[in-house]
Every structure is written in structure tokens, then in C-alpha cells.
Amino acid sequence: MSLAAETAPVAPIVEIAGLRKSYGTNEVLKGIDLKVAPGEVVAIIGKSGSGKSTLLRCINGLEEFQDGSLTVDGKPLLTDSPGAMRELRQRVGMIFQSFNLFPHLTVGRNVMLAPTLVKKRGKAEAEAQAKALLERVGLADKFDAMPDQLSGGQQQRVAIARALAMEPAVLLCDEITSALDPELVGEVLRVVERLATEGMTLLMVTHEMAFARKVSSRVVFMHLGRVHEIGPPSEIFGNPQTPELKQFLSSIHE
Template identity: 75%
Template sequence: MPADLTPAVPALTIAGLRKSFGSNEVLKGIDLTVAPGEVIAIIGKSGSGKSTLLRCVNGLETFQHGTLEVDGQALAQDNAAAMRALRQRVGMIFQSFNLFPHLTVGKNIMLAPGLVRKLPADVLLERARRLLERVGLAEKFDAYPDQLSGGQQQRVAIARALAMEPMMLLCDEITSALDPELVGEVLAVVEALAKEGMTLLMVTHEMNFARKVSDRVIFMHQGRVHEQGPPERLFADPQTAELRQFLSSLQ
């Protein structure tokens, strides 16, 4: 397991992170260290703060207390240039895909590397084609998002995130909006990424997938990391009543 290698610089270090929406505190002090290449599955009831935690990592949500470091770089919420640098390192995939409907699949993928990295057109084109091939959609380069199935759209979204060459991917319930028969094709892409050593932080309801792919499962409850551990132990032998109850509610 990658966590045992104790690398010099963790991919992600979160310490004492607290986040409130108004008077409602949704994250009540999160401490978490993620090693490079580690695959983390975050599970828990809705409202437990798991999506909010994920969104804090790339600054889609601001937090009030605590620190967050990506690859040794502290997240500076008020520094636009620093946030831009951070977001190039951390990709995100959303539950609702959020592809740009007015752009073709190819342009969806090429937009950000072109604007942010200022890559020349031929490099962009080559990269977009290569990534589309990797997610199995080479022939969809000129299609518009609304011509694709949900599973295909989500695979394009993965290719779009990868085009920025991130060191870490955040996956926010990426199969929850999909018809059951389309879930597999998306998870297969994510599994391949995990095998290639991508650092993954995924909020998921797919327990079988979490068990199969993740190195560590984190159970969140009421804004805290309630229990964590390797999937085989966590699922087989939950230590807390809350996790036991959560797991049995899924049966």
C-alpha cells in the first residue's frame, strides 16, 4: 500500500479544517494526509460533509479555520495566482458532468490547456485525441455533449480534467447521475487511472467499487472523519456503531 512508503511530501495534507455555512458548521476539524498515488474513497450519509471537504481541496469552497497543502504548497484562498496554480494540479470531476454544451467534445478538452497553459494548437489537438482514445471515445471528437450518453459525457469530463495534467483528481459522486448500465464504463476509466498511479480522492456511493479500487476508505459522520482504514478491514469489521449502521442501511 502506497501509504506505507512514507514519501517526503504528501500529495495532500489537511489539518484542523473547519468550514461553516453561516451558523451551520459542516466540517468540524478534519485532519487527513494523502500520499502520492493513494486512492481514497470517502463514504458517509448525505450531509456528512464529504462533498464539501472535496470542494475545499480545490477552493470551490472557502474554509474558516485550518490549513490545506497540496504537494507541499499551502492553499491561499485570497491569492488568485496561487489558486490558479493549485487548480492546475488538482482536477475535478462533477456529479452532473458540467461539460460546456456550446463546445464540441474536442474543444471542451482543449479550452483550459489552451488558455491557462498557452499550449500551441498542434500539441492541444494531439493531447485531446490521445485522451479521448484513452477514455474510449476517439470518434466523438467533433460531437456536442448533448449528443452523448451520460456515461460518455462523464468520460469526456475525465479526459477534460486530465488534459491539465493534474497530480490529483477529485471525483464528486461521479456516477450518481448515471443510469445503472452506464456506471461500469465510467468506473473502468477511474480504475485504470488508479492503477496508473493517479492520486484519487473520490466521494462515492459505489461500495463495491470503493472496496475494489481504494487503498483507504474514509467514513465521514457529522462533519468529522469518524472512522478510516483499508477497505477490507473497514467493510468487514466496522469499529463504530455509526459506520455499522451506515453499512447496514445500504444492504
């Protein structure tokens, strides 16, 4: 899959060029170039503070950047146009470390909220879609539950269903298993893995190296706000080129 994505002349779904972002005088992204083809699964790894989450958050406009360009599906990201941003965000779903389910709504209504408001779906249609999506993440029986009645792993799977309800072309996963108890990580990763095999374009910041190695078509190693090394997982994990990546990988295996 990765080879096809890289060799075929397919227009990239996410195209980032010369992206720079600073908080005050502290530059956290120092010129990022990255193209992601449709169906690609890109894992972003690196030390904390390397800018990987910030990069992800730039892609759906949660963070503004100062310089460079970012297009999704050929459309440039315009942070000063709320209408254009809403268009874009319908194409880009995001899942967070802390789940961020809406605690005052049932699981079903969490999933239905955005489609009914943004896509103007009828209630019956949205409900059928929500039920199908919850079934897909293995939570068909939780439609009427409140989020705080669920385990962390279940909440994160609801969050995935909620993001999928908008039928995004790209899904951003920001350390989605980092807040989970170890025994709950597997159930979430299995859902993500299935999405990957079904052809969803995924960009994920992750600390689960075994998972990144298994599922991703390309791995991006970020260091000090730059893409330090990039390549297929076999290369990145099996044959790291730079001392920084070697050190990072060995620090994880300890």
C-alpha cells in the first residue's frame, strides 16, 4: 500500500510546505514539508516538545501558523475565514488524548451532534448512522449510555465513531492511547488498525512504536521542530540514519 501511494501520481490529500509556527519568540515548527497521499498511514514520532502534536493541530486549524502553506484536498487552510475553516474541518477529523466527549450528552447524541448540525442530516438518518458507527467500534449497546459510565477505552472508541460520523477524508490521532490504562490500549488500536486497512488516511502522533511499525506506511521522526528523518517503518526502526533517531529509539527500548 505504501509503495503504491508513493509511486502513483496521486494528488496528495495533505500537503504541507515550509510550515513555521512559533509561540512568541519560541519557534516550535521550523519549516515542515510533508505530503500525504490518500490512504496513507503516517506515524509521527519524536520526543515530547519536538513539535509533533503542534504539527497535527495545525492541519485542522486548531493552531495558527505564521509562515508556509498547508492544503487539504487541494484547498488551502485559511485561518481568518471561519467559513472556509468549517469546510476544511468537515474533511479532517481529529481524536484527542483526553477523548473530549461531551459529558452532558449520551453516547449516541455525541456521535449525532455534528452531522445533524453541520451536515443538516435528519434525526432518523443521523441515528441510523450513529448506531452503525458504534457497532463498528464495538459499542452498539452503549447508544444510550452517558460518557462517564464508560471506560477510557470505550470513551476513546466513541470519540473515533464521533469523528467518523463527519465522513472525514483524513483522520488526525493525537496520542490517542496515552491517557489509557495499559489493558485498554489494545481495543483502541484494533479499531484504528481496521480503519487503516479499510483505506482511511491517518496521521497519528504516537508513542506505541510496535503499532506504528505494524500499521503505518511511513514514519516521520521529528526533532527540534523539524522533520529529522522520514521513511517506511522498516527503514526508520530497522536502519535509523541519524544519531538523534538512534538515541530516541534506544531510549524507548530501555
